[in-house]
Amino acid sequence: MNELPAGLSPAGSLSPFGRETRGRGWLVFVGVGLSVMMHAAAGAAILANPEKAAKAAQWVEMTVQQTPPPPPPPPPPPPEPEKEKPKAKPEPVKFKDIPLEPPPPAAMETTPKPIRRLTQGLTANSFALGSGTGIDVRAGNSTTVAATGPGLSVEDASVPRSLATVTTPPVCNRRPMMEVPKEAQEAGVEGEIRVSFDVAPDGDVVRVRVLRDLGHGTGDACAAAWKQVKCVPGKQGGVAVAVTGVPQVCTVRIEQ
Numbered sequence: 001m002n003e004l005p006a007g008l009s010p011a012g013s014l015s016p017f018g019r020e021t022r023g024r025g026w027l028v029f030v031g032v033g034l035s036v037m038m039h040a041a042a043g044a045a046i047l048a049n050p051e052k053a054a055k056a057a058q059w060v061e062m063t064v065q066q067t068p069p070p071p072p073p074p075p076p077p078p079p080e081p082e083k084e085k086p087k088a089k090p091e092p093v094k095f096k097d098i099p100l101e102p103p104p105p106a107a108m109e110t111t112p113k114p115i116r117r118l119t120q121g122l123t124a125n126s127f128a129l130g131s132g133t134g135i136d137v138r139a140g141n142s143t144t145v146a147a148t149g150p151g152l153s154v155e156d157a158s159v160p161r162s163l164a165t166v167t168t169p170p171v172c173n174r175r176p177m178m179e180v181p182k183e184a185q186e187a188g189v190e191g192e193i194r195v196s197f198d199v200a201p202d203g204d205v206v207r208v209r210v211l212r213d214l215g216h217g218t219g220d221a222c223a224a225a226w227k228q229v230k231c232v233p234g235k236q237g238g239v240a241v242a243v244t245g246v247p248q249v250c251t252v253r254i255e256q
Contacts, residue, residue: 088188088254160198160244161236168235170199170243176225178250184216193222193250201240203233214252222250 163169197208205226213219226248234243 087185160242161234163234163243163245166234166236166241166243167238170203170231170234170246172199172205172229172231172246172248174229176229178221178225178252180252181217181221184214184218184221184252187216188254189214189216189218190253191251193218193252194247195219195222195226195250196245196247197223197226198242198244199231199233199246200242201233203231205229205231207244211247218250218252225250 191214193213194211195208196211198206200206205228208223208226210219210223213222231246233240235241
């Protein structure tokens with residue numbers, strides 16, 4: 001049996017399904033035609049102005065970049081360390097003699113000369129029983145006689161005498177070397193240090209007293225220096241005696 005064309009019924013008429021198929025085919029044909037016309041128009045426009053078409057076809061990409069903040073300023077350079085100034089070398093200690101005033105004439109005249117007393121010797125025969133030669137000693141009587149020449153006993157010579165009362169004052173010829181303390185050198189002190197000491201009958205310097213110093217151990221240093229000195233002792237009536245209150249000065253200066 002022969003097959004009928006699509007959309008035809010056996011009676012030779014189009015079925016409802018055949019009409020729908022024909023309607024869709026027409027729409028497809030119209031759509032294809034419009035697409036061809038649009039592509040043709042676009043191609044004509046491109047051919048007419050190719051530069052514009054090329055420009056229109058180009059994509060412009062823009063990238064926004066944030067500028068980084070400027071770097072912080074570098075820290076200031078550290079200050080240069082101050083150069084230490086060279087320390088001034090202390091000037092060697094200079095000693096200054098204080099002129100000794102001679103004692104007033106009145107004091108010399110009124111000072112009595114010491115008298116050395118000698119004890120008269122006694123023997124055993126003086127107290128022999130029945131000898132009759134004994135010495136009667138009564139209260140208040142003295143058994144000593146005066147010496148014929150001037151002189152002092154050891155006890156009298158060791159008693160310190162004022163510098164103004166001796167006939168010959170002590171003399172210290174050698175100058176001591178005072179060691180300036182490091183603390184005083186760093187402080188840069190300078191000036192005079194006044195001391196007073198006693199001179200024993202053998203010429204030793206004893207009992208040094210600091211009357212005025214510059215601090216920083218300068219007084220003790222001056223006293224220690226003078227204790228190393230040997231002096232010519234003072235004399236009273238030609239006999240060496242202890243003399244007190246001998247003044248001296250230590251001078252400290254810094255050399256520039």
